[in-house]
Amino acid sequence: MTDSLKTTRTAEILVNGIAEQFERQWGQAPSHVAVAPGRVNVIGEHVDYNGGWVLPAAIERYMVMAVRPREDDVARVADANFAGVIEFTLNEIERDSTKDWSRYIRGVLAGLRNAGYKVTGFDAYMDSTIPVGAGLSSSAAFEAVTGLAVLGMTGQEMDRFELAKLCQTAEHEYAGVPCGIMDQAAVLNCGEGNLLFLDCESETFQQAPFDAPEWRLMIINSGVAHELADGEYGKRRAACHKAAEVLGVKNLRHISINDLDGTLANEGLDEEMVRCVRHNVTENDRTHKTVQALAEGKISKAGKLLNQSHDSLRDDYRVSCEELDYIAATAQQLEGVAGCRMTGGGFGGSCIALVHKDVAASVGGSITIAYQAKFGNRPGVFLTAAGRGGWVETT
Ligand code: GLA
Numbered sequence: 001m002t003d004s005l006k007t008t009r010t011a012e013i014l015v016n017g018i019a020e021q022f023e024r025q026w027g028q029a030p031s032h033v034a035v036a037p038g039r040v041n042v043i044g045e046h047v048d049y050n051g052g053w054v055l056p057a058a059i060e061r062y063m064v065m066a067v068r069p070r071e072d073d074v075a076r077v078a079d080a081n082f083a084g085v086i087e088f089t090l091n092e093i094e095r096d097s098t099k100d101w102s103r104y105i106r107g108v109l110a111g112l113r114n115a116g117y118k119v120t121g122f123d124a125y126m127d128s129t130i131p132v133g134a135g136l137s138s139s140a141a142f143e144a145v146t147g148l149a150v151l152g153m154t155g156q157e158m159d160r161f162e163l164a165k166l167c168q169t170a171e172h173e174y175a176g177v178p179c180g181i182m183d184q185a186a187v188l189n190c191g192e193g194n195l196l197f198l199d200c201e202s203e204t205f206q207q208a209p210f211d212a213p214e215w216r217l218m219i220i221n222s223g224v225a226h227e228l229a230d231g232e233y234g235k236r237r238a239a240c241h242k243a244a245e246v247l248g249v250k251n252l253r254h255i256s257i258n259d260l261d262g263t264l265a266n267e268g269l270d271e272e273m274v275r276c277v278r279h280n281v282t283e284n285d286r287t288h289k290t291v292q293a294l295a296e297g298k299i300s301k302a303g304k305l306l307n308q309s310h311d312s313l314r315d316d317y318r319v320s321c322e323e324l325d326y327i328a329a330t331a332q333q334l335e336g337v338a339g340c341r342m343t344g345g346g347f348g349g350s351c352i353a354l355v356h357k358d359v360a361a362s363v364g365g366s367i368t369i370a371y372q373a374k375f376g377n378r379p380g381v382f383l384t385a386a387g388r389g390g391w392v393e394t395t
Contacts, residue, residue: 022066022125030066034149036141036390038130039186044287048180051201051251057386058190063141070121080127104142107170133225135349140183143167152392192388221380222323224348243273252280303338310341319346
């Protein structure tokens with residue numbers, strides 16, 4: 001029953017399919033196929049750019065890129081979901097105002113080259129099952145899959161966290177989104193069956209087992225496309241950094257929950273900064289408590305923390321929207337749902353819910369019916385296991 005919420009192409013099917021499509025397009029077999037998953041953040045939202053702690057999982061939705069190196073410096077990329085071919089030479093990969101999707105590829109190629117890695121021309125073919133604009137990090141997967149494919153086909157190795165940082169720089173400089181490190185780290189460093197408990201200041205992480213056989217991660221995509229480059233994300237980030245400056249800390253993560261009331265009384269903080277500080281301090285506390293609750297198998301406790309996270313993102317941080325609030329409120333009332341919150345950057349995109357496996361299909365159905373009655377369109381609902389970070393295969 002619950003499998004009906006899981007039907008999509010597996011990584012294996014995608015990898016096999018992309019090799020055939022590559023050959024049809026370019027007349028030869030690819031040398032390598034790289035795979036990068038999307039990610040869902042379980043908790044620890046809007047804290048990564050303040051040195052906080054996050055808890056994402058890789059999802060079973062993937063971007064795949066088949067490649068074959070060329071003798072010259074031409075890059076040609078075709079994609080199963082877009083008509084036409086993107087073509088450029090390696091002399092043309094510097095930052096420019098190009099708005100097409102090749103900016104993610106160019107950004108990573110430039111980063112690799114600037115870091116001293118060999119970059120050659122190549123032919124590529126791509127496909128993806130990660131919904132775009134759903135808060136599931138399709139752009140981080142795009143960057144990661146490019147990095148893995150190019151490193152793979154040129155026989156080079158790179159530390160995964162270094163590659164994540166390089167991808168983050170590409171996102172800043174080529175896509176214009178001042179994101180934190182969570183998404184790129186998640187799509188590259190998550191371990192199968194685990195959540196990635198990442199300290200975004202020290203850039204160290206632990207694999208936190210998602211060891212709850214009766215429970216599933218459910219993703220509910222509102223279908224409202226989020227646009228992080230539109231300014232609100234940058235405004236929150238700037239207010240947080242200003243608040244840290246006023247409080248004399250490197251990052252908001254250094255304020256303990258025990259000092260919160262005293263900190264908020266600081267006269268140098270305006271109303272906006274107070275909200276940002278309160279969200280960050282309480283969210284970091286919730287994330288630690290969630291890790292502990294999950295380790296102890298206390299799913300309903302973890303679920304309540306997810307619900308509180310949603311409230312904080314809606315009321316203090318103001319990055320939710322009517323559709324996400326409706327999904328969270330609807331899901332939270334259903335039997336067998338431990339908790340539900342918006343996930344990712346917000347302003348649209350998806351919610352994540354912790355759902356008991358026995359009722360996952362009926363929960364998905366109830367949310368779909370209620371959402372469609374209110375907003376007129378069906379949300380995209382699916383279950384995912386905590387998957388593995390990206391990889392590359394030779395073909
Ligand atoms: C986006 C950004 C991440 C993170 C989240 C919010 O996904 O890319 O770096 O800030 O929003 O937690």
